[in-house]
Structures are given as structure tokens and as C-alpha cells.
Amino acid sequence: MKQRSREYRRRIDKALATPKLQDALHKFGDAYLVSRGKAFANYDFEAMRSEISAMKTGVRENHTALLQQFVKNAEAAGATVYLAKTAEDANNYIAELAKQKGAKLAVKSKSMASEETHLNVALEKAGTKALETDLGEWIIQLAGQRPSHMVMPAIHMFKEEVAELFSKETGKTEPAEISHLVQVAREQLRQGYLEAEIGITGANIAVAETGGIALMTNEGNARLASTLPKVHVALVGTEKLVPTLKDATKVIRILPKNATGQPITSYVTWIRGAVPCAGEEKELHIVLLNNGRSTLAESPQCRDALNCIRCGACANVCPVYQTVGGHVFGHIYIGAIGIILTAFFHGLEKAAEIVRACIGCRSCVAICPSKIDLEEIILSLRETVGEEEGIGVGKDIVFRKVMRNRRLFHGLIRAASLMQKPVTRGERSIRHLPLFFSSLTEWRTLPAVAEKPLRDVILHQPQKVEKPRYRVSLFGGCANDFLYPELGLDLVTVMNAHDVEVYYPQKQNCCGVPALYSGDKETAIELAKQNIDAMLEGNPNFVLTTCPTCTMALQRDFVEHLKDNPAWAAKAEKLAEITVDAAGFVVHQLGVADQFKTSASGEKVTYHDSCHLKRGAGVWKEPRQLLESAGFDLVEMAHADRCCGFGGSYSLTSHPEIAMRILNDKLSDIVESGASCVAMDCPGCMLQIRGGVEKQGVNVRVQHTVELLAEALKNKP
Amino acid sequence: MVKEVKKNFVSAAEAAGAQVVACDGVKQAVEYLAEKTPGILLCPAFASGERIDLAGQLRRAGITVVDSDFREQAPTAQAGVTGVNFAMADTGTLALESTAEEIRLATTLPEVQFALLDPQKIYADSLEAVEPLRQLHLRDPRNYIAYITGPSRTADIERVLTIGVHGPKQLHILLVPGLSESPLEM
Numbered sequence: 001m002k003q004r005s006r007e008y009r010r011r012i013d014k015a016l017a018t019p020k021l022q023d024a025l026h027k028f029g030d031a032y033l034v035s036r037g038k039a040f041a042n043y044d045f046e047a048m049r050s051e052i053s054a055m056k057t058g059v060r061e062n063h064t065a066l067l068q069q070f071v072k073n074a075e076a077a078g079a080t081v082y083l084a085k086t087a088e089d090a091n092n093y094i095a096e097l098a099k100q101k102g103a104k105l106a107v108k109s110k111s112m113a114s115e116e117t118h119l120n121v122a123l124e125k126a127g128t129k130a131l132e133t134d135l136g137e138w139i140i141q142l143a144g145q146r147p148s149h150m151v152m153p154a155i156h157m158f159k160e161e162v163a164e165l166f167s168k169e170t171g172k173t174e175p176a177e178i179s180h181l182v183q184v185a186r187e188q189l190r191q192g193y194l195e196a197e198i199g200i201t202g203a204n205i206a207v208a209e210t211g212g213i214a215l216m217t218n219e220g221n222a223r224l225a226s227t228l229p230k231v232h233v234a235l236v237g238t239e240k241l242v243p244t245l246k247d248a249t250k251v252i253r254i255l256p257k258n259a260t261g262q263p264i265t266s267y268v269t270w271i272r273g274a275v276p277c278a279g280e281e282k283e284l285h286i287v288l289l290n291n292g293r294s295t296l297a298e299s300p301q302c303r304d305a306l307n308c309i310r311c312g313a314c315a316n317v318c319p320v321y322q323t324v325g326g327h328v329f330g331h332i333y334i335g336a337i338g339i340i341l342t343a344f345f346h347g348l349e350k351a352a353e354i355v356r357a358c359i360g361c362r363s364c365v366a367i368c369p370s371k372i373d374l375e376e377i378i379l380s381l382r383e384t385v386g387e388e389e390g391i392g393v394g395k396d397i398v399f400r401k402v403m404r405n406r407r408l409f410h411g412l413i414r415a416a417s418l419m420q421k422p423v424t425r426g427e428r429s430i431r432h433l434p435l436f437f438s439s440l441t442e443w444r445t446l447p448a449v450a451e452k453p454l455r456d457v458i459l460h461q462p463q464k465v466e467k468p469r470y471r472v473s474l475f476g477g478c479a480n481d482f483l484y485p486e487l488g489l490d491l492v493t494v495m496n497a498h499d500v501e502v503y504y505p506q507k508q509n510c511c512g513v514p515a516l517y518s519g520d521k522e523t524a525i526e527l528a529k530q531n532i533d534a535m536l537e538g539n540p541n542f543v544l545t546t547c548p549t550c551t552m553a554l555q556r557d558f559v560e561h562l563k564d565n566p567a568w569a570a571k572a573e574k575l576a577e578i579t580v581d582a583a584g585f586v587v588h589q590l591g592v593a594d595q596f597k598t599s600a601s602g603e604k605v606t607y608h609d610s611c612h613l614k615r616g617a618g619v620w621k622e623p624r625q626l627l628e629s630a631g632f633d634l635v636e637m638a639h640a641d642r643c644c645g646f647g648g649s650y651s652l653t654s655h656p657e658i659a660m661r662i663l664n665d666k667l668s669d670i671v672e673s674g675a676s677c678v679a680m681d682c683p684g685c686m687l688q689i690r691g692g693v694e695k696q697g698v699n700v701r702v703q704h705t706v707e708l709l710a711e712a713l714k715n716k717p
Numbered sequence: 718m719v720k721e722v723k724k725n726f727v728s729a730a731e732a733a734g735a736q737v738v739a740c741d742g743v744k745q746a747v748e749y750l751a752e753k754t755p756g757i758l759l760c761p762a763f764a765s766g767e768r769i770d771l772a773g774q775l776r777r778a779g780i781t782v783v784d785s786d787f788r789e790q791a792p793t794a795q796a797g798v799t800g801v802n803f804a805m806a807d808t809g810t811l812a813l814e815s816t817a818e819e820i821r822l823a824t825t826l827p828e829v830q831f832a833l834l835d836p837q838k839i840y841a842d843s844l845e846a847v848e849p850l851r852q853l854h855l856r857d858p859r860n861y862i863a864y865i866t867g868p869s870r871t872a873d874i875e876r877v878l879t880i881g882v883h884g885p886k887q888l889h890i891l892l893v894p895g896l897s898e899s900p901l902e903m
Binding site: 024027028031042072076077078133134135136139152153154155157159162178179181185186189190194209210214218219220221223224226227246247249250252254260263264265266267268269270271272273274276277278369416 | 729732733757772788792807809810816817818821822825826842843846848850851854858859860861862863864865866867868869870871872873874875876878879881882883885886
């Protein structure tokens, strides 16, 4: 294992051994969603974020012209503008300026760009002390750490630690009371503003129309830092550019609401040019930081990341972030956007570990105020890392040599069904594995490979449909096929009851997502082609899926992989068009949701939203509607749409220790709901949740919605 | 409509931690300031204040008023008072054209901030207020414009909301009809 990987593992272990951190981040995650909901109560978030996305995309496309406009206007207003190509350029410019001014002290308000360039270190070397004045940043500075959240840098620290740091600073014992500590900061930092020769800030927005910047703070420190010292340096990433004051206002309207659930920050400060200062003119330097941003703009797969307005929401809702915090899940910038920015601002090497830490649940995509498909971009980076560093010998052989050869792949799974007998003891779940495999079943059981896969048993399932309404093909996916064949048979029951005939094309293969998620796109493309041919054979009316990850592959990924291939693009589109998840099909295409009416037992059922069904396919009402109309007593659990921690190889090989924590959160929510059954629409989630339930001895059934519908039909009077 | 906007402004400003006081006129505002000013009050020059000789009225009400040497005096003053260019109802936000340094010193350093707002100048939200914001940018070649919502706050220690970390600990918004009609004027 590489040294880099070992250090990464150590950071994970350390974070996991800090339950207080997880507790704090979970509580924050919950409180955030509540206040965010209130903040957006009278606003249309979807409309707002569409506007931001379109505006920022426009900025990216007209960047050169807008940047010129900004510089021209800023200079006309008396600012000095410096275009820094790299972090080093920016630091050198500012350090040189500090030397020139003979500055002993620079007061800083919060600036992620200065964290990005490690400006404080450069200033210290030039003999200027940099004093952070944002409370969180000051705490971090005293502790000698880096921020673990973009908006709340010290979210990982507790008042006792802060009291200790402050006591060292004041030389007396400061009690660990938050209001007292805040007062200590006020008193300690006040003199800094008055003495400093230079004030350094970032900027949330740079407005081309005016050549001005806008700063958003709650504490008022940016106002002091930009008012009292005679020199003001604003270090601004070039992606902060917007065309007009109206566009800037739109950013201001969405950013704090999405960042912390605050309607607006206490202060929004619009600064243009050299304003009056102590009877003279202020010296304003605007350092526009490129540092990898133009490279990012040139990457078609990743450039949407430049639309980011730095609200940090992608971390707030991320189950991985909530489990390990920003010191693991990030470098300088944290969370999903942090992975991407790190790759471009600090190099692929720095991002190579964390690019695999994303579980792919898309909760960040759903909350992003700039509508960035963060998951897609992370996947494409993972592919790049895969190309550069390889995806691991084991995976390489599995994907390239085995999966691409369907007969070999399926032959090996069938063989496994026989070989597993000593560990399954004839049961459907594997509770313990011997020796070095034992860690795989430490925290969840694993399903045994079925004796006969769905593709075999379905052939012997009699289908009595006299006048078929539709003829559909079932895309089983590996789990439904080889682990849970009974699920496929239940689907046949449900479909037949509504005059739908089900076929199972025998040449279908793995959907390719496991390969794609591991960074092997080539295999994913090969599998896409195999599946398109297999599923379109016989010209079915629809292709049904029982696994939302497969659904996304058929509906979205295949099209994306093959869009530039004239031989395949149209076929991929065709398959995407007719692919529907089972619950959605029953509700929308068949329109028979009410025909299950009150046939079930009235059992209390709670529903777990699978990530790719809700945030990929946009399906979450449908299964609930079906369960209720089938007579189940549906009760909502807390965090119903939070990831269960499966993530395919994420929970098996890459990050099982994180996956386990996320699963435990899910199990607690299930138990607290009081339901005796948890329903879901994804065999991956079933594997994970059933595995946890069995291992922990929780008395809850774990079923696919289709299985419960089949059950209801059987009970139908 | 105007009433509705004013009502929204008051509830949003209060939700952000500001104290909003409706006054009949300048006289009542001065009385409120006399009662609430904890020590030295910074009173920088601003158009609507000059028109009513605000500094004079405050002095006559017995307040220790500072209206010059702000760099010297501001760090030890307890309070500051200014007018307001315009306000935004949806978030309870004040806009202060603060290019004159005295305005900034009076509203950043002391612990208590008083703002005199003519309720005629409240816009429904910040998008409506883009127009006056742009007018200010067109009028002056350089700007320092502050949007202020409630007192200074932080939640940086254990996410516990705490007031007054660097800026004012109190924000008193005095609604004074007839003070100033133009959003371009403070």
C-alpha cells in the first residue's frame, strides 16, 4: 500500500474513533435541514438554482470578456488588480506588498482562497504576522489546524478545546462558556484591527458591471478589516465573477439560506474601488486567483464545478462527511466540491484518495444551489485516477477479463453457489466467513448466491396472460438475478395480475456501474453495448428494472457513454426511453395503483428511499402510494432518503468501516419508526439493510416493494 | 401593500435579532436614543440627519455626542447612530451607503447601533432593491455599501448562536416617517 493510502486510512481510523465529532456533525446535519427548510419556505429553490446555474454557466462561457470588464471597472475606481496565475504568484504579490508597507500585522477575515494558497505561511516568511479574525478561523489558527468545513471552519472542535486555546492566549483560565469565549475573542482581536497595516479579505462575489466585490459575513470582521487598515487586499478566485448587480443579488439570496439555513448573513458588504480612509484614499489591491481554474474550465467533464458558489451544503448533507468530517473528506476544500477543487487546485495526487471516498448517494446533487452534478464529476475524476494509477490488479481482472465475458462471469457465480455451501450451511445468508474474509461479515451478513439464478427459474415460471396489455423485458441486474431470484418471480406475479407478460433476455449482463464506479469506463462501455443488444431483442414495450442503480445505467449512463458513437447512440436512446423502474411502471404506465386496495395485512411498514431511485430516477412517491393502497400502514422514518451505506464495492472493499457507520444510522432510524417491516426498491439496499438487521438481531423484515405487492395480491380476497 | 411590506420588514428584522421601534416623528426617536444610549454616541454627518440638526437635538436631549475625530473617538464610543438609505422587507435588511468612513466607524466599532429608517423606503426584497443599489453605483465612482441584518453574530463554537462577536451587539431600528424619501440619500 502506498504511504499516501496508509496516511489516509489512519485519518479515517482517527475520525471514526471520535464519536463526539460524528455526533456533532449528525446534529448539525439535522438542524441544518430544519433551518434550511424555514429559510426557503417562501422561495422556489428549484427556480432559484436553475437561474444561478444558467448565470454561472454564462459566466464560464464569457469569462475572458467579463474578467476584462471587471478589471477595467475596478481600476477605474482606483483599485490595483493583479492576475495571479498560481497560488505562489498570489502569495508573492501579497508578501511583497506587505514588505513594501513594512507591515508587522495583517488582519484577515475568512478567505478560503487564502487557505488554498497557504497565504499565512508566505506572510510569516515575509515577516508579517497574519491574524485570523473570523472566530472559527482564529480558533483553527491557534490550534495549528486547517478548516474542516468551508463555512464553519471549526465545526469539529468543542468549547472545552476552545477554552484551552484561549487560555493559553490570554494567560489566564478562561471558562468553557460559549458566550464568554466569544467575548474573549472580541476583546483579544479588537486591538489587531486598530494596529494592522493591512486588512486581507476574500470575496464571495466579483461584479463585472461595477468592478466591485461583495463580502458576506455574520461577525462583522470583514467590515472592520476592510475599513481600519490603510491597505485592503482582496484575494478572489476568478470563479467568483458575475455579470451584474442583479446576478450578485441572486447569489446573495440563495447562498446563506443553503449554507446554514440563514435567510441572509448579518452583513453583505459591497466594495468598489479606493474608498476614503483616514483622510486619504484606501489602497485597494484585488488579487484575482487562477491557480487551476482555467484548466478546470477546459475540462468538459468537470467544468461545471466552476459554477460553485461555496455554500458548503454538499458537505452538510453528505453521509460520509457526517461520519468522518472534513479532515478526512477533503483537503483544503471539503465535501463533494472539495474533491473536485482539490484535483484542480492542488493536484490529482492530493485528490487520489478522497476521490474514492464518495459513496455516490447524490444527496449533494439534490441540494447544490448551482445544480452541479457533483457525483458525475467525481466519477469522471475517479476514472482519471484509475487511468493514471490503475484500479488495482484484482478489480482489473474482474472487470476486464471476467465481466466483459458474460459466460465466464456468470459461470463463476454459478460455481460460487456450489463452493459457498460450507459457509452458508444451506441458509440464505452468510453469517460468518472464515479467516481473512471474516471482516466482510463482521457487521452484516451477506446473502448467499442463490442455488438457481432468476435467469433459470423464470423460464419455468408459468405465465398465464391471455390478452397481454404489454410485453416487457426484465433487466434483473446481478443482485436480483443471482442473489434474490424470488424478487424477480414476485415481479412476474405482480405483472401477470395486470395482464403484463415478462421476458428475461438471457444475454443481459452486469449494468456496468461497479466498473464505472471503480474508474474502469472501458468495461462499462463494453457492458452497455452487450446490454443494449440483449434488452432490445424481441422489441419489448418496456424494460423493467428492480434495481435503481441499473435503472440509472440504462436510462442515463448508456446514452452518455455512446452519444458520440453513431452505431449505438440511437439504440441507447431507445433503451433509455422504454426503461422504467417497477414501482413507477405500475403507477404511471399501468395506472393500477388502486387495484391493490386493502389486500395487505395492515402491517406497519416504513420506507427507505434508495439514493438512485429518489435522486436519480426521481421516484419516491410511487412506492409509498403503492404500499398504502395495498393496505400497509406506512410510517415515515427519520432521514428516509439518507443512504444506507451500501454503495457496492464501497461497503465491500473500499470503505467498509464508513459504510458500517452509515448503516448503523439507518438501522436506528428504522427501529425508531416502530415499523415491523422496511420496504425499499433496491436489491443493493436490501443486501446492506438485511445484512445489518440479521447481524444485530433486529426484528424487522426487509423487503422489496415488489415483494410486498406480490404478498398483498396473494392475500387479496 | 406598503403596510404589508412594512409588517414583513418588522417581523424579519426582529427575527434577525434587531429591535424595531415605530416612532411618530423625530422627537420620539431622539427621546428613545436619550433613553437607550449607554455612553458616548457617534453621530456622523448624513443628509437627513443634517436637515433636522440631529446632533444638536441629541445634545439638547442630554446625550454626549461625538461628530468629529472618528478615528480617535470611535474605538471607545458605546454607540453610533446613522440614517438608512433603504431597507428590504423579506430579510429585514438595512442598506447603508457607507462610503464616508465616519459612517463605517460609527456602525462597526461600538456595541450599540441605532438606525433611523423612513418606512417609505422599504422594498419588498433585495431583487426590487437592485434598482437603488445600481443608482448608488451610477451616482458615485466609488462605493462602500453595507447591507445590515440584525446585530453581529457567530455560531462558530459548537454552532451555538452568539451575538456581538466583532460588530454591534445591539441593533435598534427606529422607524421615523417623514425623515427622507430618497433611497439615494441616507
